[in-house]
Amino acid sequence: MTLLAEQTTTAAADALGTADVAVIPTGSTEQHGPALPLGMDHMAAEAFARTATDRDDAVVLPTIPVGVSAHHRQFDGTLYVSADTFERYVEETLSSLAEHGVRKAVVVNGHGGNSGALRRAARTLRDERTAFAPPWNWWDSVDDLGADLFDEEGGHADAMESSLLWYLREDLVRPAALETAEAGASESWGESIHGAALGFDTIDFSESGAVGRPTQADPEKGERLFEAARDQLHALLDWLVERPLEDCWSRDHR
Numbered sequence: 001m002t003l004l005a006e007q008t009t010t011a012a013a014d015a016l017g018t019a020d021v022a023v024i025p026t027g028s029t030e031q032h033g034p035a036l037p038l039g040m041d042h043m044a045a046e047a048f049a050r051t052a053t054d055r056d057d058a059v060v061l062p063t064i065p066v067g068v069s070a071h072h073r074q075f076d077g078t079l080y081v082s083a084d085t086f087e088r089y090v091e092e093t094l095s096s097l098a099e100h101g102v103r104k105a106v107v108v109n110g111h112g113g114n115s116g117a118l119r120r121a122a123r124t125l126r127d128e129r130t131a132f133a134p135p136w137n138w139w140d141s142v143d144d145l146g147a148d149l150f151d152e153e154g155g156h157a158d159a160m161e162s163s164l165l166w167y168l169r170e171d172l173v174r175p176a177a178l179e180t181a182e183a184g185a186s187e188s189w190g191e192s193i194h195g196a197a198l199g200f201d202t203i204d205f206s207e208s209g210a211v212g213r214p215t216q217a218d219p220e221k222g223e224r225l226f227e228a229a230r231d232q233l234h235a236l237l238d239w240l241v242e243r244p245l246e247d248c249w250s251r252d253h254r
């Protein structure tokens with residue numbers, strides 16, 4: 001099916017009737033250092049989600065472009081909502097979809113800061129037996145490949161993200177600024193003092209807003225990442241389509 005938002009309500013009735021699973025992209029609009037656009041995370045999520053438009057068994061929902069990004073707020077252009085608002089928004093969106101009969105979904109997520117809220121939303125929907133909607137983080141699905149391709153701990157506007165967007169949207173990456181991004185980057189997420197993680201806001205530990213080694217970015221590596229993660233997403237969708245809904249709920253204690 002094509003994108004839900006491009007259907008008429010008449011056409012949607014048929015399309016939703018045949019869809020076994022929904023795909024909903026979520027991301028952020030937040031600083032990604034001087035080389036990448038603010039929309040990096042939701043653009044990545046949307047690109048993965050749109051590969052599912054080729055499937056007859058899937059419906060692709062509109063992208064949720066603003067997420068849990070308060071920790072980037074000191075950088076120009078960053079938008080954010082609270083974790084509670086984001087959690088409720090995703091939960092209620094999927095709950096409204098369930099009214100049309102689609103009760104299995106994959107939340108294709110492009111922003112790590114959304115993860116906690118997405119896990120909580122998925123738990124509520126599952127506990128209430130409204131929908132089964134596990135979040136899927138593209139970078140987690142290609143962890144090993146990322147480690148092979150790049151020498152970085154990474155985490156934000158790093159070589160992995162820069163490579164992916166360079167492949168997807170060459171027009172939006174500023175390769176000349178990758179040096180500046182890396183010069184002001186931290187190696188990892190904030191300082192840890194005697195076991196206490198002190199990195200509350202990105203500005204506490206990164207001057208450029210990046211975390212990692214963005215100068216290692218390469219669009220060909222981005223293509224490999226994209227294809228590998230896309231394959232993982234489709235394998236997950238295949239698995240979810242096959243899985244009966246009653247097997248998705250938590251089991252009662254016997």
Ligand SMILES: [Zn+2]
Nearest residue numbers: 040041157161
């Ligand atoms: Zn990002």
